[in-house]
Amino acid sequence: MMFVLMITILSSCKKKEDQTTTYTPTPYAIQIPLRFPSLLNIPKDNPMTQEGIELGRYLFYDGRLSGRTDPDSMMSCSTCHIQSNSFVCGIDHPKFKGGHPFGITGIPTSHYMLPMINLVWNTTGYLWNGAIYPGNPDIQSRNLEDIVRLVMTIPQEMYADTNRVKILFQQLNGYPGLFQKAFGSDVITIKNMGKAIAQFVRTLISANSKFDRFMRGEVQLNSEELDGYVLFMTEQGGDCFHCHGGDGNPLFTTNLCYNNGKDSVFTDPLDHYSVTKNSMDIGAYKAPTLRNLAFTAPYMHDGRFKTIDEVIDFYSSGLVWSPSISPLMHHLRTGGVQLTPIKKAHLKAFLLTLTDSSFVINPAFGRPAKLPD
Amino acid sequence: MxxxxxxxxxxxxxxxxxxxxxxxxxxxxxxxxxxKNGNILFQFTHLNNGNELLFDTMIYRTSTGNQYMINDLQYFISGFQVHRAKDKWIQIVSDKGIHYIDAQDKSTFLWKVTDGIPPGVYDSVSFIFGLDAANNISFRFPDPPERDMFWPEILGGGYHYMKMNLKWKNNSMTDPMPFMFHLGIGQMYNGDSTNTDSIIGYIQNYFTIKSFSPFAIKDNQLTRINLIMNIEKWFDSQNAFNFSDYPMGIMQNQLGMYRACMNGRKAFAMKNEQ
Structure with missing residues (x-):
């Protein structure tokens, strides 16, 4: 009896030791494309590893993340974040009419979707109102990891019971080992789920549009696209670059929030003002990246514009004054930048050079062939 | 031996x-x-009519009768030198001699240069407003916030020297309107400035400020030099600025940028404290 006990104890120790020694994650380095920022938003307590990214990809696509197993009520990140649409649900989504998603409870999200592109370079704030930002006094609202937890719990999205989620994934044979490899412990926690998904999301990099290849000297833009490029980049043209970047800022966003002159009356309680309490931020929202604009309709935080043409028309002649309108909207006196139909077409042609089709079919970002059992 | x-x-x-x-x-x-040498701590202060600059408040007025508020102010200062008598000077090389200031971000108000400055009495400080041609190199700042100062290639490239975003109104206007007081490389147009095909050359608009106010550098001591930007001078010191003269802004209006930069030469003052 004593012998059996000793053997059992020794075996346990050996098993524990094996688990410890198997935690040798492989560091993953972001390859920084030409002229992209060197400053990466990767928290010190969540360094990127091959194993973390692999686990994150599984979790991103696993509908059991909602804590449910019935096919009708399963929900994952990918339920709404669809790769072929640059990780928005898309205006033609069969379930989310007009591109406005809702959660398991049927309650729609507060805002429409933002594309998940190049988020590793966002150092100023996530979501339309920038509510998740480094340095936030609320330490649970600082980074992508926190967004995962938020998404899992709010009724507008997964509305999951996190204890149930943990138990469910702990019982799945395939997952504890993946957590062990990624984080050195096979005990599944919501925190590590957030870390893994955030790592995967940070790999979603788009830097191979026609415009990128033009900047690398690999292709030439045609005359319409070039004219649109000039319009985009000039104060007396479309003046897009001050908020959306351009040749000097290849993210095509400053990741800052602006009141771009859509409204004169504001009723949304979740604008940038809700974060800063600065009255100049009333009605202000994130200037989203314009990369892959072709896939990410509808546009604006409330999805009011269904097409790129509608957006260009708005900036051309649809601006309205309000006390908090951004001072960058300096064409306000004339209602907008006043583009002719030809100029509008050229600007659109340029915007479409920001389309990176390789991003939306990159297998590394897509659904794994098989999820862990 | x-x-x-x-x-x-x-x-x-x-x-x-x-x-x-x-x-x-x-x-x-x-x-x-x-x-073994002394060090310098530059401190940047922003005043309007002698008082601390207040943002987002319509309390300022130009001599032309424009009321205005300042919403954003970001700029580059570069090429610092401390001068001794007899044409001797020391070039500050810390951070490649370039400092970015956001007047709403206190973390940018202090710049402690790591260069050791030999002890002695100095008679002045000089610096470049913006970036000179050698330093105004496109894509040199890949990261924010400096990155967001980029100046489009088609307009001359490099970076904005300064972005001062404001809103203004005159007596005939009901609502204050946005104005972008942005400075950088100017363009020469052979024709319409909305047509960039007519650009026939570029003009460097940076300028050097030399501020005479003797100060001493002592061994192992930090000398604090306060550089003050007097905002109102940008609009009034030499050329009375009327915002309605520039309905399209001034990035593509070299005359506007020239007038602004002439005013800017009077916008800076220096005060040293030890």
Whole structure:
């Protein structure tokens, strides 16, 4: 009896030791494309590893993340974040009419979707109102990891019971080992789920549009696209670059929030003002990246514009004054930048050079062939 | 010969002692080398009519009768030199001699240059407003916030020297309107400035400020030099600025940028404190 006990104890120790020694994650380095920022938003307590990214990809696509197993009520990140649409649900989504998603409870999200592109370079704030930002006094609202937890719990999205989620994934044979490899412990926690998904999301990099290849000297833009490029980049043209970047800022966003002159009356309680309490931020929202604009309709935080043409028309002649309108909207006196139909077409042609089709079919970002059992 | 060896022994002892105590106290010998000189801490202050600049408040007025508020103010200062008499100067090389200031971000108000400055009396400081042609290199700042100062390639490239975003109104206007007081490389147009095909050349609009106010640098001491931007001078010191003269802004209006930069030469003052 004593012998059996000793053997059992020794075996346990050996098993524990094996688990410890198997935690040798492989560091993953972001390859920084030409002229992209060197400053990466990767928290010190969540360094990127091959194993973390692999686990994150599984979790991103696993509908059991909602804590449910019935096919009708399963929900994952990918339920709404669809790769072929640059990780928005898309205006033609069969379930989310007009591109406005809702959660398991049927309650729609507060805002429409933002594309998940190049988020590793966002150092100023996530979501339309920038509510998740480094340095936030609320330490649970600082980074992508926190967004995962938020998404899992709010009724507008997964509305999951996190204890149930943990138990469910702990019982799945395939997952504890993946957590062990990624984080050195096979005990599944919501925190590590957030870390893994955030790592995967940070790999979603788009830097191979026609415009990128033009900047690398690999292709030439045609005359319409070039004219649109000039319009985009000039104060007396479309003046897009001050908020959306351009040749000097290849993210095509400053990741800052602006009141771009859509409204004169504001009723949304979740604008940038809700974060800063600065009255100049009333009605202000994130200037989203314009990369892959072709896939990410509808546009604006409330999805009011269904097409790129509608957006260009708005900036051309649809601006309205309000006390908090951004001072960058300096064409306000004339209602907008006043583009002719030809100029509008050229600007659109340029915007479409920001389309990176390789991003939306990159297998590394897509659904794994098989999820862990 | 014995005296020589004695000297070597004493010198070696002193040297080793210095190295030992230097390392013990400061971790590296290099720091001690710098501390043999004085250091400078530049402090940037923004005033309007002698008072601290207040943002987002319509309380300012130009001599042309424009009321205005300042919403954002970001700019580059570069090419710092401290001058002694007889045409001697020291070039500040810390951070490649370039400092970015956001007037709403206090973390940018202080710039401690790591250059060791030899002790002595200096008569002035000079610096470049913006970036000179050699330093105004496109894509040199990949990261925010400096990155967001980029100046489009088609308009000359490099970076904005300054972005001052404001809203203004005159007596005939009901609502204050946005104005972008942005400075950088200018363009020469052979025709319509909305048509970039007519650009026939570019103009460097940066300028040098030299501020005479004697100050002393002492061993192991930090000399604080306060550089003050008097905002109202941008609009009034030489050319009375009327915002309605520039309905399309001034990035593509060299005359507007020229007038602004002429005013800007009077916008800076220096005050040293020890």
């Amino acid at each position: 014995n005296r020589f060896f004695s000297f070597v022994k004493v010198a070696s002892f002193i040297l080793l002692s210095v190295v030992f105590f230097s390392c013990h106290k400061n971790g590296t010998v290099e720091e001690i080398t710098i501390k």
